[in-house]
Amino acid sequence: MGFLNAYRVPLLIAFVCFLVTVNTIVLVAVIRRATARLVRRTGTRGKDDARGVAAHEQLVRRARTASTVAVNIVIWTQVAIAVMVILGLLGVNLTALLASAGVLAAVLTFGAQNVIKDVMAGLFMVFEDQLDVGDLVDAGMATGVVESVGIRVTQVRDLTGMLWSIRNGEIVRIGNGTRSWRRVVLDIPLTPDTEISLATKIVTSAIVDTLAQQLPSDTPSASPECVGVVAFDGSAVTVRFTAEVPATDLYRLDVALRTAARQAIIDDPALTLAIPLRVASTV
Structure with missing residues (x-):
C-alpha cells in the first residue's frame, strides 16, 4: 500500500495515457471499418455503366477524405481530454483554468492566427x-x-x-x-500546303476510333471537334483538335489520341507532319 500511495499520481497518469491510447485506437479502427463498409455496400450497386463507376470512384475518394478528417478530430480530441485529466491529477485548479479560458482564448487567438x-x-x-x-x-x-x-x-x-x-x-x-470531364487538346503541325479539310477528316476519324476502343460504349462524351488553324508560319500550319474525355482517363487518353493521330497522318500519303523552323542565333 505504501508503494501505491507513493506512486499514486504517476500510476494514474500512466493509466490515463493507456486508456486514452486504447480508446483512440478503437475509435480510429471503428471509423476506418465503417468507411470501408460504406464503400463496399455502395460498390455492389450502381456500377453497371460508366456513370455508376465514376460515381463510385468519387464516393470512394470522398469517404477516404472524410475518414482522414474524422481520424484527426478524434486524435486531437483524445489528446485534449488526456491533458485535462492529467492536469487535474497534478493538482491544477481546472475551475480557475476554465474561468480564465476567455483570456487564454484571446491570447491563443492572437498568437495562433495562422493555425x-x-x-x-x-x-x-x-x-x-x-x-x-x-x-x-x-x-x-x-x-x-x-x-x-x-x-x-x-x-x-x-x-x-x-x-x-x-x-x-x-x-x-x-x-x-x-471531376467530371477534361479536354484533350491536340495541336498538330502540318506542312503549309496541307488540305485542311482532308486533315480534319482523317485525324477526327482516328480520334473517334481510338475513343471507341479505349472507353466503354456507355461512356458519356462529346464528339471530337476540329477547332481549325490556330497558328501559321512559313514552315507549318498548326491545326487544333479537341476531345472531351472522363477526367480520370485524361493522361492515358491524351497519349493514346496523340499516338493515333500521328499514325493516321503517317499512313496517309497526302499528309505530312511539319518540321519546326529553327532560327540560328549568333552571339
Whole structure:
C-alpha cells in the first residue's frame, strides 16, 4: 500500500495515457471499418455503366477524405481530454483554468492566427467538397495527387514523387482535375500546303476510333471537334483538335489520341507532319 500511495499520481497518469491510447485506437479502427463498409455496400450497386463507376470512384475518394478528417478530430480530441485529466491529477485548479479560458482564448487567438486560419480553411475545403483524397489538383504551390487532407495540412504528391505538405490557409485557389470531364487538346503541325479539310477528316476519324476502343460504349462524351488553324508560319500550319474525355482517363487518353493521330497522318500519303523552323542565333 505504501508503494501505491507513493506512486499514486504517476500510476494514474500512466493509466490515463493507456486508456486514452486504447480508446483512440478503437475509435480510429471503428471509423476506418465503417468507411470501408460504406464503400463496399455502395460498390455492389450502381456500377453497371460508366456513370455508376465514376460515381463510385468519387464516393470512394470522398469517404477516404472524410475518414482522414474524422481520424484527426478524434486524435486531437483524445489528446485534449488526456491533458485535462492529467492536469487535474497534478493538482491544477481546472475551475480557475476554465474561468480564465476567455483570456487564454484571446491570447491563443492572437498568437495562433495562422493555425486557426489553417483549421478553418481545411474544414471549409472538406465540407464544400473542393477536393478529396486521390484527386489530381493544382493547389498553386504544388500540382499532383492528394494523399491526405488534414485539419491543418494537405499533402500533395507531384509527378516526380515529391510529397508537398501545404498549410490549408495558404491555399487560395484549387484546380481539381478529377471531376467530371477534361479536354484533350491536340495541336498538330502540318506542312503549309496541307488540305485542311482532308486533315480534319482523317485525324477526327482516328480520334473517334481510338475513343471507341479505349472507353466503354456507355461512356458519356462529346464528339471530337476540329477547332481549325490556330497558328501559321512559313514552315507549318498548326491545326487544333479537341476531345472531351472522363477526367480520370485524361493522361492515358491524351497519349493514346496523340499516338493515333500521328499514325493516321503517317499512313496517309497526302499528309505530312511539319518540321519546326529553327532560327540560328549568333552571339
